[in-house]
Amino acid sequence: MKRWLPLVFFMVLVGFFAKGLFLNPREVPSPFIGKAAPTFSLPVVGDAQTAFSPADMKGQIWMLNVWAPWCVSCRVEHKLLMALAESRTAPPIVGLNWKDKTREAEQLLARTGNPYVAVPDDLSGRVGIDWGVTGTPETYVIDRAGIVRLKHVGPIDMDVWLNKFVPKLKELGA
């Protein structure tokens, strides 16, 4: 038994390293999970006179999708977001235009379709910092009471949608 001890020890270490190798370093736990969504008020793309605030969504489950017109992986997930919005299988999605030109966002949405109920325009990126955004795309699920329940870093694909979002939305009673 005694002579096997170093091997056992080594295998445990290998186990830890193997696990670490397959973790996504971008998936940083958000300190907002279970906490109130940060508030803001921003003009929306397409209508600078109208302001959007998370308080507008109070009482319903909604999603905040942080995106930008230049962002390639946002375009990848855009197709799925369109399908979700058209089939009404997802809660309303708000698209935060993060640090990119209003006009670019407007043109892109006009050309490829707009899956969002509102597109607040975060030109300075300050709202992004308030939400702990590290890059685009990022998606948050906010419950009826305005509590952040889920954060996903990176594009949403069918797999992520079915295995990460759908169970959480069911749990919230969407």
Place this chain on the structure above:
Amino acid sequence: MTSRLIQQGLLTVFLAFSLPILANEPAAATPAVSPTAQPLFADVAIEARLTHLSRELRCVVCQNEALVDSPAELAGDMRQEIRDLMTAGKTDQEVLSFLTSRYGDFVLFRPPFKPVTYLLWVGPFVFLGFGVLVWFMALRARRTFKGAPVNSAQLAAAARLLEDKP
């Protein structure tokens, strides 16, 4: 450590001497002065605090880089945010809690000592202690080693081998 102190000292001396000179330059009277010669920031003390603090902070884009060094756009925004907070009179501790409440302890290069990080901080010492324990046990086993029992047949065999020179 000393080199860092020297570095900081030199920077302070440089800033102390260069900025008043630049600031005293009457901008309107000397249009020949290149705009790049203007001070890059308004408040030297805040800039020094910002530089000092953002060495301890992680850039959330290029995760192994300090916020002070990172060329990422978001890092620039975050430095500006810290600068604004400091200008508004916030202490370093308040700035840190502003950032950790948004990005988590992940932004700190030195994670705080709390239940989830106990293993992280104490782990290396536990392993070191374990190693020392094994070492002492090995030493003691060697010291108390009395020699293996040898019988006369084995001694005779050894003597035969020694005599039997090639």
